[in-house]
Amino acid sequence: MPPAPPAWASPNVECILANVIPHSRLETLSFSVRSGGSKNHLWKPLPQWIAALKLNTNLAAIREIRFIVVLYDLPDSTADARKDSERKDLELRHTLLTSLPGYVRRDGFSTSAARRLMSTSGFTENQLTVREAVLTVCAQFPNTYWQERDQNEQDPKEFHAALSKDGWLGIALPESLGGSGLGISEATVMMQTIAESGAGMQGAQSIHANVYATQPLAKFGTKHQLESTIPNIISGKWRVCFGVTEPNAGLDTLRLSTMAKKLPDGSYSVTGQKIWITCAQVASKMILLARTTPLEEVKKPSEGLSLFCIDLDRSKPGLELKRIKKMGGRGVDANEVFFENYRIPADTLIGEEEKGFKIILHGMNAERCLLAGEALGLGYAALAKAAEYARTRVVFQRPIGMNQAIAHPLADAYMKLEGAKLATYHAARLYDDSRNDASMRQDAVGVAANSAKYMAAEAAFTACERAVLTHGGMGYAVEYDVERWFRECLVPRIAPVSREMILNYISEKVLELPRSY
Ligand SMILES: Cc1cc2nc3c(=O)[nH]c(=O)nc-3n(C[C@H](O)[C@H](O)[C@H](O)COP(=O)(O)OP(=O)(O)OC[C@H]3O[C@@H](n4cnc5c(N)ncnc54)[C@H](O)[C@@H]3O)c2cc1C
Numbered sequence: 233m234p235p236a237p238p239a240w241a242s243p244n245v246e247c248i249l250a251n252v253i254p255h256s257r258l259e260t261l262s263f264s265v266r267s268g269g270s271k272n273h274l275w276k277p278l279p280q281w282i283a284a285l286k287l288n289t290n291l292a293a294i295r296e297i298r299f300i301v302v303l304y305d306l307p308d309s310t311a312d313a314r315k316d317s318e319r320k321d322l323e324l325r326h327t328l329l330t331s332l333p334g335y336v337r338r339d340g341f342s343t344s345a346a347r348r349l350m351s352t353s354g355f356t357e358n359q360l361t362v363r364e365a366v367l368t369v370c371a372q373f374p375n376t377y378w379q380e381r382d383q384n385e386q387d388p389k390e391f392h393a394a395l396s397k398d399g400w401l402g403i404a405l406p407e408s409l410g411g412s413g414l415g416i417s418e419a420t421v422m423m424q425t426i427a428e429s430g431a432g433m434q435g436a437q438s439i440h441a442n443v444y445a446t447q448p449l450a451k452f453g454t455k456h457q458l459e460s461t462i463p464n465i466i467s468g469k470w471r472v473c474f475g476v477t478e479p480n481a482g483l484d485t486l487r488l489s490t491m492a493k494k495l496p497d498g499s500y501s502v503t504g505q506k507i508w509i510t511c512a513q514v515a516s517k518m519i520l521l522a523r524t525t526p527l528e529e530v531k532k533p534s535e536g537l538s539l540f541c542i543d544l545d546r547s548k549p550g551l552e553l554k555r556i557k558k559m560g561g562r563g564v565d566a567n568e569v570f571f572e573n574y575r576i577p578a579d580t581l582i583g584e585e586e587k588g589f590k591i592i593l594h595g596m597n598a599e600r601c602l603l604a605g606e607a608l609g610l611g612y613a614a615l616a617k618a619a620e621y622a623r624t625r626v627v628f629q630r631p632i633g634m635n636q637a638i639a640h641p642l643a644d645a646y647m648k649l650e651g652a653k654l655a656t657y658h659a660a661r662l663y664d665d666s667r668n669d670a671s672m673r674q675d676a677v678g679v680a681a682n683s684a685k686y687m688a689a690e691a692a693f694t695a696c697e698r699a700v701l702t703h704g705g706m707g708y709a710v711e712y713d714v715e716r717w718f719r720e721c722l723v724p725r726i727a728p729v730s731r732e733m734i735l736n737y738i739s740e741k742v743l744e745l746p747r748s749y
Pocket residue numbers: 473474475476477478481482483484507508509510511566723726727728729730731732733736748749
């Protein structure tokens with residue numbers, strides 16, 4: 233016999249209508265309410281939001297109802313206006329929560345299903361709000377969606393569209409360009425949440441270049457470049473890929489040889505090859521790192537590189553893409569990109585010519601934080617699934633989780649993830665602080681960001697591998713998802729910088745050991 237529904241859960245319960253996801257085992261029901269336009273716009277339709285809702289779900293399973301109100305596009309963005317809007321947000325939540333008969337207030341992040349594996353401590357209200365709201369979007373894309381994308385190698389374009397529709401691709405871009413003006417701390421929460429929802433690296437990779445590769449553009453781009461590109465990227469009209477890795481340079485990025493040769497009219501002709509370029513098949517723009525002076529003609533290898541934001545126009549001569557067959561995250565394309573005298577206009581250059589390496593560094597620490605968040609998400613998703621299986625799978629007439637050989641590795645994986653989580657959000661916070669504090673050097677932030685990426689990737693690998701083993705034979709079945717996450721969790725170990733190179737970096741820069749290569 234199922235337990236009786238809570239007293240408040242009559243089929244006509246009064247509550248806010250939006251994104252109700254019927255789910256037979258739902259424990260937390262979230263409603264995301266977003267308001268565009270002015271503050272007045274937010275407040276006026278409030279009574280209309282409160283409507284009778286026939287809950288098409290298993291009411292008995294619901295233990296909590298949670299409302300999320302995201303304010304965005306406020307016309308004024310001064311500190312006072314923000315404080316005011318935050319206060320109103322809290323008031324609004326209070327009003328709505330208390331209007332629910334029988335609502336049980338639960339403040340603890342770790343006490344509800346959605347927050348079980350991520351405690352509230354140390355997170356800001358903004359970060360928690362991002363997590364809740366992004367979870368609501370992700371809930372529209374169940375694991376079967378991601379299994380199909382992976383099996384059929386289909387781009388998750390609906391997911392990209394859903395996130396861009398709600399403005400999430402602009403999370404760390406300036407408000408003046410239509411972004412949310414939040415930091416990498418919030419963007420990392422977003423990426424963790426996406427991966428943890430079950431979307432894994434496929435979900436993360438389908439959008440993450442839009443978040444990190446646009447950072448150097450936002451910082452160094454001209455007014456015209458920004459106004460003509462950023463709004464189209466945030467709206468989802470254009471997708472972005474990041475073109476750095478080359479087959480003959482590998483991790484020795486400074487040895488890349490793709491040349492952007494300046495022509496008399498100021499435009500450039502690009503010739504060379506990139507490899508492993510994620511989303512190039514669906515992207516309209518590429519943030520491209522290329523040489524404008526050959527390696528032999530510069531004093532230091534870090535000189536003579538330039539950064540461009542170029543069109544990926546497949547109808548133009550000199551551009552060819554070749555998709556790479558890969559192990560995991562197969563819904564998201566990875567490519568070899570061949571340039572042969574591919575013409576790009578002068579105004580595609582970002583910042584100063586020849587200073588491309590310094591410019592791109594501004595995106596790299598951010599990228600490491602995001603990747604760390606994605607790895608955490610994968611690890612927590614795998615661990616949750618493993619723990620659920622260990623609780624319910626009965627062999628030798630007892631749950632397999634009763635065996636310490638199953639329980640202890642999962643407990644160990646949990647603690648590794650928790651440690652990596654602290655390192656990740658510490659690094660993201662340092663990155664955000666460094667944007668307003670010139671005394672905080674990027675190489676110091678780099679130590680934190682690289683360490684976090686390393687720890688999170690290793691912790692994710694541990695969790696995913698143990699999740700597969702906990703499931704026994706079913707760990708090998710697509711239906712249980714853990715095999716998909718296991719394949720994907722190798723990506724943060726390899727990219728954007730390998731674990732070996734991070735160990736080299738820490739040995740040399742922190743421990744002052746002689747450089748080994
Ligand atoms: C799924 C996926 C998506 C990617 N997406 C993108 C993208 O969108 N854009 C992009 O530009 N790139 C992308 N990459 C490329 C990625 O950043 C590189 O694969 C990564 O930086 C490693 O470079 P490499 O493959 O050339 O390895 P290599 O440089 O060939 O290294 C091979 C191995 O040797 C080790 N090694 C090399 N030198 C040393 C040394 N001195 N000491 C110790 N060990 C060493 C490395 O750690 C590694 O284990 C992606 C890669 C993958 C797998």
